[in-house]
Amino acid sequence: MVGASVCRLLQSQHPEVELVLRSRQDLDLTQASQVDRFFQETKPDAVIFAAAKVGGILANASFPVEFLSENVRMAINAIESAHRSGVQRFLFLGSTCIYPKHAPQPLCEPSLLSSPLESTNEAYALAKIVGLKLCQYYRTQFKAVYHSAMPTNLYGPGDNYHPEHSHVIPGLLRRIHEAKVQNAPTVTLWGSGTPRREFLYVDDLARALVHLLTLDSPPDWINVGTGEEISILELAKRIAKTVGYTGTFGLDTSKPDGTPLKRTDPSLIFSTGWNPKIELADGLVRTYQDFLIRIERGNLRSK
Ligand SMILES: NC(=O)c1ccc[n+]([C@@H]2O[C@H](COP(=O)([O-])OP(=O)(O)OC[C@H]3O[C@@H](n4cnc5c(N)ncnc54)[C@H](OP(=O)(O)O)[C@@H]3O)[C@@H](O)[C@H]2O)c1
Known part of the structure; x- marks a missing residue:
């Protein structure tokens, strides 16, 4: 999703x-040898x-071996081979799950490694921290500008x-769309619906990444978010409006809620001149249009 968005942006504007x-x-x-050959x-x-x-959470919790081992190997192979081949600028993508479970909200860059991680996505977070730190060490040791972005x-x-x-929005969008098609009166959400989360439209992230590559001296890692959050129930209602679903929402409070609030402090990247442009309502409409086109063409990603 991110790579394709960056390509669309670069092809249209650069x-x-x-x-x-x-x-x-x-x-x-x-595969280290394949990666090395590619860069050479x-x-x-x-x-x-x-x-x-x-x-999403279930995939992370079910396959921690793959999440740690594959992500660490990909990051190390790419960073090491890039440097060997003379790449001067490397932008690594992390995630806000690198921050500790009990880090103060909103999440700020200095919270990295200040206390233990959330256990459900620890493997993925550890792999992201390895990538981020390896970039930082290459920068310190070899003066190559290798740096990281932490999208929400x-x-x-x-x-x-x-x-x-899947993640929250694609998961809800699919279920609410299917409820509409099947005339189902109710969609049941996991938990109380009260946890508040932050969401960024992928094309805004693509602009942020290209922007970060233009900075002479970017921070070693930087949050990319909106700084705004919405409850899961309110998000489901917004998606229902986008999809045209008129049923109601039930809540399965036997399922865990996770942390009550999670959002980034994006003030550092805002101070460099980037801001998100696409509001949630607009982003949901664009996303649903893409979803419908892919269903029609039979190429919806769901593996
Ligand atoms: N989506 C989010 O909400 C989110 C939030 C924060 C950070 N991020 C980060 O943003 C980056 C992009 O995420 P995304 O949402 O764009 O994920 P995505 O759509 O799943 O893209 C990841 C891509 O990596 C490819 N890939 C996986 N293993 C590979 C391998 N061994 N060799 C070559 N390619 C491989 C996948 O190929 P296949 O399609 O063939 O598997 C896929 O095309 C990731 O670093 C992710 O951690 C994402």
Whole structure:
């Protein structure tokens, strides 16, 4: 989702940039020799590293071995090979789950490694911290500008709609769409519906990433978010409005809520001149349009 959005942005607004792209079939980033060959052959000037094994809470909790091992290997292979081939600028994508479970809200950059992580996504978070720190160490040791961005929860075109392993917005959007199609009177949400979360439209993140690459001296890691949050129940109602679903929402309070509030403090990236532009209502409409087109074409991502 992120890589495709960055490509759309660069192709439409920076035609001078020559993109070097490979599908996963052509380049498995967990294989060091393949990654090294790719960098030696192509020698790019800059890298935006948007590849990862990604998933929601259930996927993270069910497959911690893959989440840690594949993500660490991909990050180390890419960062090391990029440096060996002379890449001067490397932007690694982390996630706000790198911050400790009880870090003060809103989440600020200095909270990294200040106390234990949330256990459900610890494996993924550890892999992201390895990538972030390796970039920081390359910068310190070799003066190459290797740095990281920590996006909040993302949504937008090309998201993964796996029925159990997807993130909040694609998961809700799919269930509410299916409830509409099946005339189901109620959609049941996990938990109390009260936890508050922050969401960023993926094209806003793409602008942030390209912006960060233009800064001479970016921070080692920086949050990318809106600084605004919404409750899960309110989010579900907004999605229902977007989809045209007129049923009601039930709450399964036997399911865990997670932390009551999670959002970033984006003041550091705001101070560098980037701001999000796409409001949630607008972003949901664009996302639903993309969802419907993919269903019609039979290429909705759900693995
Ligand atoms: N989505 C979010 O809410 C969110 C929030 C914060 C941070 N992020 C970060 O943003 C980045 C992009 O996430 P995304 O949402 O765009 O995820 P995505 O759509 O799943 O994109 C990740 C890409 O990495 C590829 N990939 C996975 N393993 C690979 C391998 N071994 N070799 C080559 N390619 C491989 C995937 O290929 P396949 O499609 O073939 O699996 C996929 O195309 C990730 O670093 C993620 O941690 C995402």
